[in-house]
Amino acid sequence: MTNWHALIREQIAKERSAAVELLQEWVREPSVQGEERSIQEKIAARLHAMGMDVDMWVMEGEELLRHPYFVSPRTDFSASPNVVGVWKGTGGGRSLILNGHVDVVPAGDPAQWTHDPFSGEIVDGKLYGRGSTDMKGGNLSSLLAIQVLKALGVRLKGDVIFQSVVEEESGGAGTLATILRGYKADAALIPEPTNMKIFPKQQGSMWFRLQVKGRSAHGGTRYEGVSAIEKSMQVVYAIAKLEKERNERITDPLYAKLPIPIPINIGVIEGGKWPSSVADLVKLEGRMGVAPGEQMEDAKREMAEALADLAKQDPWFAEHPVELEWFGARWVPGDVGEDHPLMEILQQQFLQVKGERAVVEASPWGTDGGLLTALADTPAIIVGPGTTAIAHYPNESVELDAVFQCAEIFALTMMEWCGVEEA
Amino acid sequence: MTNWHALIREQIAKERSAAVELLQEWVREPSVQGEERSIQEKIAARLHAMGMDVDMWVMEGEELLRHPYFVSPRTDFSASPNVVGVWKGTGGGRSLILNGHVDVVPAGDPAQWTHDPFSGEIVDGKLYGRGSTDMKGGNLSSLLAIQVLKALGVRLKGDVIFQSVVEEESGGAGTLATILRGYKADAALIPEPTNMKIFPKQQGSMWFRLQVKGRSAHGGTRYEGVSAIEKSMQVVYAIAKLEKERNERITDPLYAKLPIPIPINIGVIEGGKWPSSVADLVKLEGRMGVAPGEQMEDAKREMAEALADLAKQDPWFAEHPVELEWFGARWVPGDVGEDHPLMEILQQQFLQVKGERAVVEASPWGTDGGLLTALADTPAIIVGPGTTAIAHYPNESVELDAVFQCAEIFALTMMEWCGVEEA
Structure with missing residues (x-):
């Protein structure tokens, strides 16, 4: 042979x-x-x-x-x-x-x-x-x-x-x-x-862009405005919470060695134009991991819900909801x-x-x-x-x-x- | 007359x-x-x-x-x-x-x-x-x-x-x-x-620029990196704490009607280049209020100390201290x-x-x-x-x-x- x-x-x-x-x-x-x-x-x-x-x-x-x-x-x-x-x-x-x-x-x-x-x-x-x-x-x-x-x-x-x-x-x-x-x-x-x-x-993934709104004011009277930079910190925290919840559901042993099987990464932050003005807009861009077998539309819906939930903890977000856009690259x-x-x-x-x-x-x-x-x-x-x-x-x-x-x-x-x- | x-x-x-x-x-x-x-x-x-x-x-x-x-x-x-x-x-x-x-x-x-x-x-x-x-x-x-x-x-x-x-x-x-x-x-x-x-x-004021460091990684394995965006949230919090301490010292009745007599405003944030990469650098720019009668050098020292104190709560900052620069405009x-x-x-x-x-x-x-x-x-x-x-x-x-x-x-x-x- x-x-x-x-x-x-x-x-x-x-x-x-x-x-x-x-x-x-x-x-x-x-x-x-x-x-x-x-x-x-x-x-x-x-x-x-x-x-x-x-x-x-x-x-x-x-x-x-x-x-x-x-x-x-x-x-x-x-x-x-x-x-x-x-x-x-x-x-x-x-x-x-x-x-x-x-x-x-x-x-x-x-x-x-x-x-x-x-x-x-x-x-x-x-x-x-x-x-x-x-x-x-x-x-x-x-x-x-x-x-x-x-x-x-x-x-x-x-x-x-x-x-x-x-x-x-x-x-x-x-x-x-x-x-x-x-x-x-x-x-x-x-x-x-x-x-x-x-x-x-x-793991699949897709990119998102968020627009977090504030209200401008002079930095010397910053309390007259609403800082989009401070508000974006709440958004980053809400996304970390969503990432945690999504990953707690992953029980596949193939993922056992990965600290975070399907991460949500915020890779870009950009906001404000002037050191002594209160920033009225912050843009965040990131990548959301999608689990094998998960429908991308379901993952998108979870992100939208997490952002909508911000209004429950802070009325600012009820009047100025975070804008969510899916853009750029995507992998099934x-x-x-x-x-x-x-x-x-x-x-x-x-x-x-x-x-x-x-x-x-x-x-x-x-x-x-x-x-x-x-x-x-x-x-x-x-x-x-x-x-x-x-x-x-x-x-x-x-x-x-x-x-x-x-x-x-x-x-x-x-x-x-x-x-x-x-x- | x-x-x-x-x-x-x-x-x-x-x-x-x-x-x-x-x-x-x-x-x-x-x-x-x-x-x-x-x-x-x-x-x-x-x-x-x-x-x-x-x-x-x-x-x-x-x-x-x-x-x-x-x-x-x-x-x-x-x-x-x-x-x-x-x-x-x-x-x-x-x-x-x-x-x-x-x-x-x-x-x-x-x-x-x-x-x-x-x-x-x-x-x-x-x-x-x-x-x-x-x-x-x-x-x-x-x-x-x-x-x-x-x-x-x-x-x-x-x-x-x-x-x-x-x-x-x-x-x-x-x-x-x-x-x-x-x-x-x-x-x-x-x-x-x-x-x-x-x-x-x-109130006097002066502008500062901070460089907050992270370590890059792919967003899908973001736990292999250190997000400068997450680290910058700790920096924003530390500055809010400094602002609070500095304003608690202001007892001049002329300031009684101002919610924050000498604010520290972070007006610009910018970091990361790619949605699916972990950001390795975030730049923050802001304006620090200086109290009447306060020496500008004393205010600068307090800012430097607040940033140095970050190393006590997070060893990352001991190895990667936040860079502080005073730039641009200044009013005595x-x-x-x-x-x-x-x-x-x-x-x-x-x-x-x-x-x-x-x-x-x-x-x-x-x-x-x-x-x-x-x-x-x-x-x-x-x-x-x-x-x-x-x-x-x-x-x-x-x-x-x-x-x-x-x-x-x-x-x-x-x-x-x-x-x-x-x-």
Whole structure:
């Protein structure tokens, strides 16, 4: 009997050096929002060279732009094509989507980086650069898994659909467009940076903006006014209370290790214009976590109720209610049962490759997996190299060994999940 | 015996129509910071025509710019001359400064004004426009008082020094420059808008900026960070506590009617950059009231101590102390004894003109009077037409009757204070 695991490991070792160069090439592409065409064309060409059916298109049209799950600060994606490559199976097997995004968040202040943010420098086994962890490293794991199986002459029964999408960092319009284009599968893997923890459940999230009102006055007679800054402190407290109540309801053991499973974060505060005037308006912006399985509309209603309740403790809020607006990014929560067959296969292969049991948790942030699960009937599981702790920060990096271990686990998982046509 | 009061009232009535036109002309000059030359040249010409010794100059030089009380966002005043006119007395009397500023705060959004902010429209006995109350109306009272006495052939024994200064709204560099140029007197009147209350004491004030630190993290794992927004709530609370302690010490009956005699106002809050990130920095800007007779350095020290005390309740602040900076505007507190002879004279003339006793209080805001009292040995009393409630706001206006009553009171007060050389 063929020892596929040994062959896969050996093949990865052979391809490692070229694969590292490929990842460097990807990281050197500054594929921030609106700048994804160059890397996508390279990926499309590569998938084509690997013998896959390649679909590269610019998403557009009313069906997308008016879709209730469409979220993006823009409507013109001409510089940001989506790419999908299909490795057609021989038939009779389960299909698998390997989804990953190529858009990266801005590099921020280059002075805070030790190396150039788009250098792809390698130091002590880590490859540095914006997007290395989030999530070009993971994308390489997926691509390499396919490449290795093809090199070894493996013929899968089920289809493998490699998706290189845009717009994940802005709420998932790229993956939404693949769904509207008809792509779906029996399951999906998304190698977002989980530090190789397996996340069958993902927290959703959405952004809110609050306007807290006051009444202006001269600072020397501040008692003649009402400070929107003081009132906003009551609002921050009310939101902390809501966060506590919502989290006390979370009993899922997958969340046991998280101090606050579904946080509500107030990230921006801005109000008042003059040191010696009483502020008449404070704007707060934040992110509300949504539990796996929770309807986003229910979470929105709870927020609106918590703000309305402020009127009970302070008549000011009865006459000047806090204005609530949902804006900007939104990620649908995802929820795949822990007993899902892909979960079982994934954990077996993890154990085989790493020699230890995988940690199974629920993710504290949203991914495109929520859309795949909710809209495409494609249960999505999140597992990949890299850690979120350094995503979006200066000196983002990914550990190369983890990238190749993930490729090994993915290749074995694909064989088990999709099935292999014997020669 | 001549009934001077009747003569003065009669003369004011004669000059009223021309004086209203003059006030309109002044209000039509948009003398915001950096745009004061035009009105100052007109005032200088008028003082000259009235037979006064006129001194118009552009303040400059190291003595001014390096003076510990110099505060201004600019150092070039070439578009903003100061004007002083001296009516020399016959000798042997007490001298008097009539100080007022011509700089006005910006008009703000014109859409919030019923009339053009620089129209000088008159409706129902009120003259509308930016600067009408603060304080061109009061300046007219001073000028008219001199004009009327001169018209009546009154010869005062003491000098009268009419000061039309710039930069009051930015902290008093204009009045500071008159002091450095050598102008001083036995007392001063400043017709800021007190609604004709007499303020022998004035609250000083100064601006502060605080930087409250946090540690960034992704909003989905906000417990890995430290929210500068939450920390800033502790800072706001600590400042409220300091305000309470400072005000409990104020026992002066002149402050009895003010709910908070020397408020600390936090007017601006700004922090965080992204709804789904934990804010790592919040900036707070505010105004600290300084009690009459209090040293500004003592008030600064109390603020620094209150912020340092935060470390006792929360170790975060021990490692990340709140940064305190004093910036921008500053007004020195003023403190003239209620038994000062000018107080007595002023109240007598008020009673004579208005038929009721004047209200004596302490001002909730600073004026240039603090500088005159502290640096020029010139006790300054604040009393004038108009109300601060509408100063700095849209539809600022001044009641014309109050302007002319103030002129009447000032003319009588000048005769009593400076003394009259009998013909």
